[in-house]
Amino acid sequence: MKFDTPATTNPIDQLKVVGHPIDRIDGRYKVTGTAPYAYERHDAVGNPAYGFVIGAAIAKGRIASMDLAAAKAAPGVLAVITAENAGQLAKGDMNTVKLLAGPDIDHYHQAVALVVAETFEQARDGAEKVRIDYVRGQGRFDLAAARDGAGMAGSGYWGPPATSVGDFAGAFAAAPVQLDATYTTPDQGHAMMEPHASTAAWDGDKLTLWTSNQMIAWGVGDVAKTLGVAAENVRLISPFVGGGFGGKLFVRADAILAALGARAAKRPVKVALTRPLMFNNTTHRPATIQRIRIGASRDGKITAIGHESWSGDQPDGQPETTVGQTRLIYAGANRMTAMRLATLHLPEGNAMRAPGEAPGMMALEIAMDEMAEKLGLDPIAFRDLNDTQVDPESPDRPFSQRQLVECFRLGAARFGWDKRSPRPGAARDGRWLVGLGVAAAFRNNLVMASGARVRLDRRGLVTVETDMTDIGTGSYTIIAQTAAEMMGLPIDKVVVRLGDSAFPVSAGSGGQWGGNSSTAGVYAACVRLRDTVVERLRLNAAEVTFADGQVRSGDRTVPLAEAAADGDLVAEDKIEYGDLAKRYQQSTFGAHFVEVGVDAATAEIRVRRMLAVCAAGRILNPKSARSQVIGAMTMGVGAALMEELVVDKRRGFFVNHDLAGYEVPVHADIPHQEVAFLDEADPMSSPMKAKGVGELGLCGVGAAVANAIYNATGVRVRDYPVTLDKLLPLMS
């Protein structure tokens, strides 16, 4: 099904099942421990051997020699895989550097060997017996030091690296009120609960990988390419993923090494990355330096807005695309953006939840707060004044929908924004200085082609199969709701099977595109199944309705199951998108409100309450959508207050590579959270009229926290995370 004209009325609009806060249909499997995760596929694989990954001990250089003899002789060891004995391996399209290094080392903890043994403990002990001598090379690890030498980034899914409209320099210089400030965000880790894990089994030349991966079809492609086998001989199975946040968009060392280990050991092998390896072996969100300049008239109209960004990555890597939202979110006739990319030899950077906008909004929305203060305007009023309903770089492109102002309005009323003192340090509650902060939320809505197969059987059950993944987001449930709505069934008559490359290729889970795109694919398949049912039952297609497990046409009412009386009916289709996303700018919007307390003596920072108001198209399931947003708000608190992969600039690695050192919020950090959704349906996005929401909830949170800290203390911190040591000397 080609989606190239705005959606009109369709069966989803009935909202009998879609749009309801239905419990996760997979919830009971998770809470009873029966949801099968990649490392525990005892049901599918008997007698697996265990692989233990060895990460490089240096950041840059090469392996001079490896002595495997002691490891091979260790009890239980079955095989030791290295680049030298693994055979020809290619680099996956989605990987920046090789997943099995040797002799050259690209970054710290890049995999250099896998030890396979009868037990996990034997594999780990064997790994300790591998002796590796390295020759250290010179690497670059310091973004600030590399900044001046950084060249313009290339073009990519983010568009061109630089944009320019009007005369930014002239307008900024002439602006009576100016802000020119530089902000930094640190490297961040996904730190998901489930590690990267895979179980591999070969049957002749056919490989099956039970793995934890967000994008099944990408994974098949890169496993096949890396190993040099035909894609049709690779099967990926990933029905449950214990968190990904972008860290599992790509095939990583666990999958490739499990496959190589299984081939060498001639039996199934399973491999999980250890927690330390997850931080330095896999991808991370790169650190950024962001310079923002805003010029405005005295009455608060932006006349010039510029956003430049520096980030680093391995050679042939990509930038952290922090300037994307600045191209779109506020009006202003004179504009510029630019992204520069330095070569660093830290582990490869890549997507982490809301890549680009998450760190970009952390900077831009402090800048907006600072500018509002310079103008003597309330920060919400300043944003209202500079709202735009069209793409400000291409004014002939309207937003498909944009209710940013409405989000602020509802949020201000609910949160009690009128009680905020514009004067910092004015509110106190015992030992706590209390502050309120606000920030816009903005994340683009991306759409991806997505396919599904639906099957009606004689019991009246509809089974949906698609390689879509559920990374904790609720995909199972919204897909079931979609099929139930389309086929006129209660949700318990729908079975959903996900995450298997034997199923039609879906959008996968990433970039907050999965919910809308994958359900639109199920919609397309269900339209086809409805046609098949009508045809089979010889009904008049023009006036048919599917409801209550029955199909009605005129005065005929037939149980849906009857259509499959002579055998299952199967339909398959995919949603494909035309140019609506080019003609209309599709984005999601929101407003974050935060109240913090800062200890007047120690500068300890504690968030006290939070509210997010989101405008993100039709909300397919308010319960799972709320879960996504409160999870994102929590992640935003982490980014604001504690998350930082600390770079050892001499040795070239992330030092705090475990969950004791890389702190994320715990329950005690997260107080009352509230989420509100505006009632929207966006006909430009898909037949579902939905958009992404899971990443929107993160964008802007960090700045709202930082702005609240400023309101509490009068100290403006522009370098994340905002930790107490940055406040303490400036608080009397």
Place this chain on the structure above:
Amino acid sequence: MRPFTYERAWTPAAAAVAAAGTPGAKFIAGGTNLLDLMKLQIETPLHLIDINGLALDKIEPTPEGGLQVGALVRNTDLAADARVRRDYPLLSRALLAGASGQLRNRATTAGNLLQRTRCPYFYDTNMPCNKRNPGSGCAALEGFSRPLAVIGGSGACIATNPSDMAVAMRALDAVVTTVGPAGESRTIAMADFHRLPGDTPHLESVLAPGELITGVTLPKPAGGTQIYHKVRDRASYAFALISVAAIVHKDGTGRVALGGVAPKPWRVEAAEADMPRGAKAVTSQLLAGAAPTSDNAFKLLLVERTLGAAMTEARG
């Protein structure tokens, strides 16, 4: 993890004899720190002596009016003991500021005293670390040192002791009791129990080979208002940036011990004479001679502010 042998001991003396007589032996009680370190190949004992069967899990009054806390009393039980909560609230609060409920259920009094540093370089066996691998150097000195010591460290090591419990015990003038392989028992004041690193950061306590902690004696209650303020980046389940254990009497006198600033719980009795003069005066003596890095110099001001807040709070 290296392969190891294992035995259970049934009397403290037998445990000490076994430990002294077996090369590479270590005691194991709760295992909340040791097992993690063994999995990471940081601790590589050849033999484990499980002391969980020893009858050292009681909290009993002493003739002097204090409490004798058995080595195996779990952190949860010690924090929840009614006598501890009434007479040594500092200790109860310090315990509850540490780790998580699950860890406190398992961790023991003696094990807590012997837990190793959380310096990230100690935890990464690819990095030089004089504590883990004597003579290999210290990666932290010119590396990431924000969480590390500002005082008491050396050119060989600036790791901190991570315990909260030990900081309270230091302020309370607790005494560690031990038994040695010859059956001899001795007492060690908390002040003397932990060593400073000097040139031998791998030696962290004054325990002799085979010497087993049998308990901790708390002297009679110190009274006063007792405050344990642990400052960290998140609200729970994190090691201290700094912590302040303060006992403040109505007349303004009192005691102070610090966590998170030194390789051992940090207390300078002479500084306490200045308590009536306020936090700044106390801190300047308490941290006299501090040698912070640029990463952790903030700890000096943080100690002063936190101590000041504690003294204000105590005055009520």
